[in-house]
Amino acid sequence: MREGQFIKQNLERWEEYQQPTEDPDEVAKRFTYLVDDLSYAKTFYTNGNTARYINGIAANIYLSIYRNKKEKRHRFITFWTTELPLVIRKHHKLLLFTFIFFVAFALLGVFSAYNDQTFVRAVLGDGYVDMTERNIANGDPFGVYKNENDLSMFVQIAFNNIKVAFLCYTMGLTAGVGTLYFLFQNGLMVGVFEFMFFHHGLGFQSVLVIFIHGTLELSAIVIAGCSGLVLGTSLLFPGTYTRMQSLGNAAKDSIKIIISLVPIFIVAAFFEGFVTRHTGMPLWLSLTILLSSAGFIVWYFIIFPIRVSKRAIDEATL
Numbered sequence: 001m002r003e004g005q006f007i008k009q010n011l012e013r014w015e016e017y018q019q020p021t022e023d024p025d026e027v028a029k030r031f032t033y034l035v036d037d038l039s040y041a042k043t044f045y046t047n048g049n050t051a052r053y054i055n056g057i058a059a060n061i062y063l064s065i066y067r068n069k070k071e072k073r074h075r076f077i078t079f080w081t082t083e084l085p086l087v088i089r090k091h092h093k094l095l096l097f098t099f100i101f102f103v104a105f106a107l108l109g110v111f112s113a114y115n116d117q118t119f120v121r122a123v124l125g126d127g128y129v130d131m132t133e134r135n136i137a138n139g140d141p142f143g144v145y146k147n148e149n150d151l152s153m154f155v156q157i158a159f160n161n162i163k164v165a166f167l168c169y170t171m172g173l174t175a176g177v178g179t180l181y182f183l184f185q186n187g188l189m190v191g192v193f194e195f196m197f198f199h200h201g202l203g204f205q206s207v208l209v210i211f212i213h214g215t216l217e218l219s220a221i222v223i224a225g226c227s228g229l230v231l232g233t234s235l236l237f238p239g240t241y242t243r244m245q246s247l248g249n250a251a252k253d254s255i256k257i258i259i260s261l262v263p264i265f266i267v268a269a270f271f272e273g274f275v276t277r278h279t280g281m282p283l284w285l286s287l288t289i290l291l292s293s294a295g296f297i298v299w300y301f302i303i304f305p306i307r308v309s310k311r312a313i314d315e316a317t318l
Helices: 003-017 024-044 050-069 072-090 092-115 118-124 126-137 150-174 177-199 203-236 243-275 283-317
Strands: none
Touching (some): 003 024, 024 050, 050 072, 092 118, 092 283, 150 243, 203 243
């Protein structure tokens, strides 16, 4: 059977399955049929989007089944081990787009600063650039991280990062335009900021020092941008739902993603307040912290959701 014929034959049923129902037998029947459809699509239409479409519907039904069958005392654990990873997996393509968008404008910042030195001051401001250049001249290029008390710095940074992430998220209500602007602005700043240190021959050292906290911080900004775009795309592409229904469903997913960033921002703030200030730490220690942070992000937000999703499908077919 051709893919177009397969879609035409089943599309009405798939659209019906997206409408909520309280009948547990109906839910089980829908999920069983979807798993069969998904297996067929993966077998015969490996390069098409049909399997992804069916998998998205099946993931939503699986989440509703899983939530209902777990006791409340297990909810905290299952949120982090099953519920959240499935939500993240559902929006992996949007997360990839957000990452590429952010990196593209970071590279644009580097390119622009390389071609026009005044661009650095235009983006970062004269005050910050002058302070950094004074610190470089005094032999302490990262002295900005030592200016405040470590505890007060930790609290201020944690609060500010969480506030900024929620702002990026709520900007998704502007059909995603505000979130994209936020990502553009921050990506540009990161590129210009790093160019400033590379221009002074401190590029490698800046990575070892700044990315102790920056790895988690920047990753969380990208993920916050993804949660905002989940809201935005729900308004632009509601599918078979009304825009309000689509927005309501997206809000449930996106708020879970943004909540997952709170502990990440707290750890990043701890690193920035208590660890980054020790700019003379051994190379092995800097690399350990940096690579461990990057490894956690890749594992929890990319690898683990894929594994949980596959496990869910396997369990459902037993």
